[in-house]
Amino acid sequence: MKHLFLCCFVIIAITSTAQNKLQEGMWHADLKINDTTLLPFVFEVFDGHLEIINADERIRVDEIIYSGDSVFIQMPVYETAIHCKLNPGILEGNYINPARTTNSIIPFKAIHGMGWRFSDRPEKTTHNISGRWHVSWENEEGEDKMAIGIFKQEGNHLTGTFLTPTGDYRFLEGEVGGSHVHLSSFDASHAYLFNAQIQKDGTMEGNYFSGSHWHDRWKAWRSDDAELIDPESMTYLKPGYERIHFSLPDENGDTISLSDSEYRNKVVIIQLMGTWCSNCLDETKFLVELSKKYQNAPLKIIALDFEKITDPFRIKNNIRRIKDRLQVNYPIVYAGSSKKEEAVKSLPMLNRIAAFPTTIVVDKKGTVRKIYTGFSGPATGQAYLDFTESFSAFLENLLRE
Numbered sequence: 001m002k003h004l005f006l007c008c009f010v011i012i013a014i015t016s017t018a019q020n021k022l023q024e025g026m027w028h029a030d031l032k033i034n035d036t037t038l039l040p041f042v043f044e045v046f047d048g049h050l051e052i053i054n055a056d057e058r059i060r061v062d063e064i065i066y067s068g069d070s071v072f073i074q075m076p077v078y079e080t081a082i083h084c085k086l087n088p089g090i091l092e093g094n095y096i097n098p099a100r101t102t103n104s105i106i107p108f109k110a111i112h113g114m115g116w117r118f119s120d121r122p123e124k125t126t127h128n129i130s131g132r133w134h135v136s137w138e139n140e141e142g143e144d145k146m147a148i149g150i151f152k153q154e155g156n157h158l159t160g161t162f163l164t165p166t167g168d169y170r171f172l173e174g175e176v177g178g179s180h181v182h183l184s185s186f187d188a189s190h191a192y193l194f195n196a197q198i199q200k201d202g203t204m205e206g207n208y209f210s211g212s213h214w215h216d217r218w219k220a221w222r223s224d225d226a227e228l229i230d231p232e233s234m235t236y237l238k239p240g241y242e243r244i245h246f247s248l249p250d251e252n253g254d255t256i257s258l259s260d261s262e263y264r265n266k267v268v269i270i271q272l273m274g275t276w277c278s279n280c281l282d283e284t285k286f287l288v289e290l291s292k293k294y295q296n297a298p299l300k301i302i303a304l305d306f307e308k309i310t311d312p313f314r315i316k317n318n319i320r321r322i323k324d325r326l327q328v329n330y331p332i333v334y335a336g337s338s339k340k341e342e343a344v345k346s347l348p349m350l351n352r353i354a355a356f357p358t359t360i361v362v363d364k365k366g367t368v369r370k371i372y373t374g375f376s377g378p379a380t381g382q383a384y385l386d387f388t389e390s391f392s393a394f395l396e397n398l399l400r401e
Contacts, residue, residue, distance in 0.1 A: 166355030282377030
């Protein structure tokens with residue numbers, strides 16, 4: 001599959017005849033995640049690039065290579081790509097996620113001129129599911145977990161997301177038709193599909209798919225006061241520890257440690273992340289803005305990268321891509337495997353790493369003052385605004401100490 005990885009090549013502008021390029025306008029796309037289930041999304045092509053549309057989010061994709069009747073669409077930041085045949089008004093091929101060891105290829109098809117997601121004429125409905133919902137998930141192993149659904153419905157059109165103790169499901173979009181609920185998102189790395197039936201008692205029950213590798217059952221009921229576990233309670237320092245210690249090489253081979261003079265007498269934010277992680281990408285955007293805002297303050301940021309892959313060339317390239325795309329101006333250093341039981345070995349003073357991202361804040365004396373699991377991104381609306389406001393206030397207090 002090495003020929004599929006755009007990261008192995010220098011991107012070359014290839015001239016093609018107009019009929020061998022993607023037609024401008026709206027496209028309806030489907031990922032075939034099993035024999036009976038399609039995961040839809042839409043994108044728009046214009047000015048030589050395309051934009052994937054999920055509710056209020058538009059993801060620019062501008063690394064597109066044409067070769068004869070084939071087109072290779074490299075996703076931004078991530079290793080993922082779409083490789084397909086281009087016929088007039090139709091794309092057929094595969095979505096490829098090289099970071100996955102199983103279920104890494106999903107059949108893909110897109111049709112030009114269709115801007116709807118689930119249906120062009122959804123069934124009329126008397127239901128409106130706008131608001132906050134308590135959600136219970138049950139996976140195929142029978143394990144239960146909790147989430148909060150936040151939805152906004154206007155007519156048939158539906159947007160929203162799910163907040164979990166470890167992050168959110170980003171921008172979901174779909175519809176309510178009759179008593180059926182449909183939501184999906186494709187963010188260039190993850191593909192999510194939620195289907196549900198509204199029950200006579202007003203609750204919802206349905207299925208959740210993540211790509212072709214994961215399936216859960218879920219049910220939900222209205223709850224304005226639904227709350228998640230405290231994200232600051234999930235990961236903590238083991239008894240006897242007050243500080244974080246690590247010594248890791250950066251992309252230039254230089255060792256980075258909190259004991260370096262650059263980090264002494266500074267407030268330091270340590271982000272545990274992965275280049276494959278959409279919530280980490282959202283948090284990275286937030287941290288980049290923080291680094292700009294406090295560029296003259298005694299604040300430093302370090303990202304420790306935990307990867308699903310082991311190839312040093314691909315790891316280095318993934319770090320370079322996220323730094324270039326998001327204009328990251330602080331170090332991102334490879335710290336090890338994203339398998340949580342392995343990742344915590346890089347930071348043995350922690351009880352565990354429950355999720356990526358996890359954010360550690362160290363004060364000017366080197367004492368750990370906060371460990372925060374997950375990240376509620378822009379798709380969560382008020383939850384995102386509340387977090388960014390409270391985190392900024394906390395940071396301001398540390399900087400004044």
